[in-house]
Amino acid sequence: MVNIKVLGSGCSNCKRLEAIARKVVETLAIEAEIEKVTDYAEIMKWPILSTPGLVINNKLVSAGRIPSETEITNWLTA
Amino acid sequence: MDHSLPRPAQTSQLRMFLLLGAVVAAWFGLYNLIQPLANWITYSFLHLQAGSHLGDSVAFFLYDVPKILLLLSGMIFLISIIRTFFSPERTRALLGGKREGVGNVLASLLGIVTPFCSCSAVPLFIGFIESGIPLGVTFSFLIAAPTINEVAIVMLFGLFGWKVAGLYIVSGLIIAVIAGMVIGRMHLERYVEDFVWQLQAAGGVEGEKLTWKDRILRAWDSVKEIVGKVWLYVIVGIAIGAAIHGYVPESALVGIMGKQAWWSVPAAVLVGVPLYSNAAGVIPIVSALMEKGASLGTVLAFMMSVVGLSLPETIILRRVLKPQLIAVFIGTVAVAIIITGYLFNLIL
Numbered sequence: 001m002v003n004i005k006v007l008g009s010g011c012s013n014c015k016r017l018e019a020i021a022r023k024v025v026e027t028l029a030i031e032a033e034i035e036k037v038t039d040y041a042e043i044m045k046w047p048i049l050s051t052p053g054l055v056i057n058n059k060l061v062s063a064g065r066i067p068s069e070t071e072i073t074n075w076l077t078a
Numbered sequence: 079m080d081h082s083l084p085r086p087a088q089t090s091q092l093r094m095f096l097l098l099g100a101v102v103a104a105w106f107g108l109y110n111l112i113q114p115l116a117n118w119i120t121y122s123f124l125h126l127q128a129g130s131h132l133g134d135s136v137a138f139f140l141y142d143v144p145k146i147l148l149l150l151s152g153m154i155f156l157i158s159i160i161r162t163f164f165s166p167e168r169t170r171a172l173l174g175g176k177r178e179g180v181g182n183v184l185a186s187l188l189g190i191v192t193p194f195c196s197c198s199a200v201p202l203f204i205g206f207i208e209s210g211i212p213l214g215v216t217f218s219f220l221i222a223a224p225t226i227n228e229v230a231i232v233m234l235f236g237l238f239g240w241k242v243a244g245l246y247i248v249s250g251l252i253i254a255v256i257a258g259m260v261i262g263r264m265h266l267e268r269y270v271e272d273f274v275w276q277l278q279a280a281g282g283v284e285g286e287k288l289t290w291k292d293r294i295l296r297a298w299d300s301v302k303e304i305v306g307k308v309w310l311y312v313i314v315g316i317a318i319g320a321a322i323h324g325y326v327p328e329s330a331l332v333g334i335m336g337k338q339a340w341w342s343v344p345a346a347v348l349v350g351v352p353l354y355s356n357a358a359g360v361i362p363i364v365s366a367l368m369e370k371g372a373s374l375g376t377v378l379a380f381m382m383s384v385v386g387l388s389l390p391e392t393i394i395l396r397r398v399l400k401p402q403l404i405a406v407f408i409g410t411v412a413v414a415i416i417i418t419g420y421l422f423n424l425i426l
Contacts, residue, residue, distance in 0.1 A: 040200055040201070040204070044204050044205070044277050049167055064198065065296070066299075
């Protein structure tokens with residue numbers, strides 16, 4: 001079971017990132033749990049300076065941008 | 079070993095550069111076509127009279143809209159390429175251990191080139207404060223970053239020319255440095271929400287290695303994102319500006335927005351602060367106002383208060399700042415903008 005967290009307080013880019021992550025998970029047909037982290041105190045537990053952030057299995061993989069589907073696919077299959 | 083065969087990564091990089099070259103050529107071709115095309119549509123195709131109110135307004139609109147949209151796309155692409163070399167993480171590292179003064183100047187300069195979105199103001203604020211960057215230096219960054227933004231610079235360049243765009247950048251920098259230093263001197267650390275101080279400073283994110291292909295793709299993405307967000311404001315703003323251009327009589331505004339009206343600068347700031355709009359919608363309108371007698375200092379003050387002191391960003395910052403500090407922040411920046419406005423009215 002893969003754990004995916006989208007860090008961000010509901011800005012439009014955070015929603016786009018969540019949608020892309022869901023799409024990739026569906027395409028890969030893997031079992032994953034996608035969480036949205038919107039509380040700043042929680043978000044700041046990761047070394048992040050700009051949102052949206054993407055955390056896969058407790059590892060921060062990107063911050064401050066929307067990664068492409070290919071990138072997310074690579075992270076999920078690595 | 080055969081080195082003459084390019085590897086797949088290099089071929090795709092080469093193809094990307096060729097494509098980019100073609101796009102740049104098309105851009106310059108289009109840019110030179112706008113003026114003749116706008117004139118042809120207005121005066122030959124629509125048969126409007128040259129020199130008439132309607133004819134002037136329509137020609138102005140048809141010329142400015144494509145010109146500004148092309149300029150925005152081209153320049154945002156360039157600025158975004160530059161920005162791929164910077165990140166908030168790198169900026170924080172550069173600011174670490176800098177004294178006040180030097181730190182304020184550096185923070186303001188980095189505010190121009192660091193990719194920043196006001197929705198990220200809170201994590202950025204916390205991240206800066208946690209790593210020991212002084213409050214005043216952090217504020218210099220938070221004032222410069224939204225005020226001196228790419229859309230404002232490009233629109234000013236397109237509608238007013240490079241001198242006004244340059245003046246805007248320089249005065250934005252001065253305001254960010256001074257307001258940040260004033261806030262730093264006031265020692266307002268106790269007005270930062272307590273939870274900020276309790277967070278543990280986390281380590282940095284590992285840097286990414288970007289190829290030129292990555293940089294070009296990211297710059298292209300941000301062109302799509304930014305132009306997609308502002309194009310409607312550009313069109314509406316230019317439409318209002320075009321109507322003013324064609325219909326409002328010459329020097330109609332000298333009395334209320336000219337240099338002689340001493341109260342016009344603070345009034346412009348007062349109106350500008352709650353008026354949240356982006357630079358894209360406001361600049362075409364103030365450009366038309368200036369033609370009709372508003373003075374440059376008043377106009378610049380108005381623009382800075384609209385763009386730099388935005389209500390949404392202030393509301394977002396309320397999560398980490400107590401109301402007293404929010405008030406000091408808005409007050410200091412507003413006063414700095416007013417002084418700058420007077421200064422321009424005085425020297426220009």
